[in-house]
Amino acid sequence: MPLVDMPLEQLKKYEGRNPRPADFDAYWERALEELEAVEANLELIPSAFQTPQAECFDLYFTGVRGARIHAKYIRPKKVNTPQPVILQFHGYTGDSGDWQDKLAYTSLGFSVLALDCRGQGGSSEDTGGVKGNTHNGHIIRGLDDHPDNLLFRHIYLDTVQLARIAFGLPGVDPQRVYAAGGSQGGALTIACAALEPRVKKLAPTFPFLCDYKRVWEMDLDKDAYLELNTFFRKFDPLHEREDEIFEKLGYIDLQYLAPRIQGEVLFFTGLMDTICPPSTQFAAYNKIISPKQLVVYPDFGHEWLPGSADRAMQFFLEE
Numbered sequence: 001m002p003l004v005d006m007p008l009e010q011l012k013k014y015e016g017r018n019p020r021p022a023d024f025d026a027y028w029e030r031a032l033e034e035l036e037a038v039e040a041n042l043e044l045i046p047s048a049f050q051t052p053q054a055e056c057f058d059l060y061f062t063g064v065r066g067a068r069i070h071a072k073y074i075r076p077k078k079v080n081t082p083q084p085v086i087l088q089f090h091g092y093t094g095d096s097g098d099w100q101d102k103l104a105y106t107s108l109g110f111s112v113l114a115l116d117c118r119g120q121g122g123s124s125e126d127t128g129g130v131k132g133n134t135h136n137g138h139i140i141r142g143l144d145d146h147p148d149n150l151l152f153r154h155i156y157l158d159t160v161q162l163a164r165i166a167f168g169l170p171g172v173d174p175q176r177v178y179a180a181g182g183s184q185g186g187a188l189t190i191a192c193a194a195l196e197p198r199v200k201k202l203a204p205t206f207p208f209l210c211d212y213k214r215v216w217e218m219d220l221d222k223d224a225y226l227e228l229n230t231f232f233r234k235f236d237p238l239h240e241r242e243d244e245i246f247e248k249l250g251y252i253d254l255q256y257l258a259p260r261i262q263g264e265v266l267f268f269t270g271l272m273d274t275i276c277p278p279s280t281q282f283a284a285y286n287k288i289i290s291p292k293q294l295v296v297y298p299d300f301g302h303e304w305l306p307g308s309a310d311r312a313m314q315f316f317l318e319e
Contacts, residue, residue: 005218005278008271008296016255016283018213019247027147027251032195034064034148035157042165044073049099053077054106056099061165063118063158070123071162072096074103075111075171082173085166086316087199088114089159089181089188092208092224093136095122108317111172115162117155117184124158126151139209139227143248144235152209152252159192163199176200178316182268183224183276183302184208187254190284193265194257202261203312205268206302211280212249223275255283265292266315268308270300 006014021027040061047056059073076083086105090096096114105112116122119134126134128141128151141151159179167174179189179202186207193199208224215221221228232239250256265288269281285294297305 004272004274011271011278011282012286014279014282015286016211016214016253016280017217018211018253018255018283019243019250020253020256021147021247021250024251024256028195028257030148031064031153031157032160035160038062038064038161040161040165047072047099051099051103054103058123059113059165061161063161064154065127067118067125067127067154067158069118069125069158069161070096070116072099072102072114073111074099074106075169076106076109079109079171081109082176083109083111083171084176084178084316085111085113085169085172087159087163087166087177087179087189087192088112089179089185089192090115090117090120090122091182092138092184093120094184095120104313108313110316111166111169113162113166115159115188117188118158119151137227139212139225139249139252140231143231143245147248147251150248150252155188156191156195156252156257159188160195163192163196167198174198178202178263180204180312180316182206190254190261191257193263194254194260197260197262199263201264201266201316203266203268203315205305205308206270206273206276207254207281207284208276209252210254210276211283212253213246214280214283215277216246218277218279220274220277225275255280255287258284258287259289261288261290263290265290266295266312267292268295268297268305268312270297270302270305272299272301275302
């Protein structure tokens with residue numbers, strides 16, 4: 001087996017390189033307090049796409065800093081018992097996807113809420129100076145400002161707001177609110193369950209946004225992490241602020257939110273991943289203290305992992 005990172009036994013012990021800010025916990029408590037003061041102003045608009053078995057809605061809510069956030073909401077018809085809900089999170093710069101790919105879950109009696117990340121490929125706003133899509137550059141957005149203005153802070157809080165909306169929807173079983181996603185979606189799955197610990201189960205796949213300094217040291221600050229390279233080249237070419245920058249990124253490093261998760265975790269990773277290096281993912285996985293399972297694909301990288309969606313579905317169906 002080729003080696004692009006560390007041997008698996010080392011990965012299982014790896015604890016991360018990026019610094020953890022001393023006030024990390026206070027930072028996120030302050031962020032959650034800001035969210036508490038936001039009125040969601042929930043709006044449900046029936047979609048033009050409908051099916052005989054499920055109802056489809058465009059769901060809008062207000063997130064921190066006044067952004068209107070969009071999610072697709074699809075719920076089964078003729079369900080008389082409290083229903084489970086899957087929160088779905090998409091990859092970086094993407095969107096919530098088509099309605100049809102959510103019907104497999106609604107056919108099993110699940111509702112689905114699929115978030116559009118603010119400013120990326122969907123319909124959610126980024127209110128940081130302009131309205132509309134800003135698409136990428138989100139890792140470094142706010143890096144030269146106060147840490148409370150980091151854009152991914154706001155996106156993580158959007159996942160919390162979505163989860164709280166899910167708990168309050170009619171007919172929802174509050175003991176069966178789940179989360180899933182790959183890459184950025186895997187990162188947001190972790191963030192959501194960490195900051196809203198009532199999320200009962202989560203299935204992250206090769207999560208993004210972990211252990212930034214390790215990415216840079218591996219010379220993999222390209223592709224999804226290209227912004228790290230761009231920031232230093234444009235704004236700190238001599239790396240005079242290197243320690244400060246990586247510490248500030250530590251506020252949005254998922255490895256330090258991971259210990260807050262209380263739900264059961266099914267974690268998928270590919271050992272050939274050069275987009276989100278395995279060691280960065282293990283930095284987060286190894287800090288999860290709730291019940292967890294690791295599914296390793298030795299010969300796969302940042303790509304479709306055969307059987308992973310089926311296994312995640314079975315995981316969510318288990319009582």
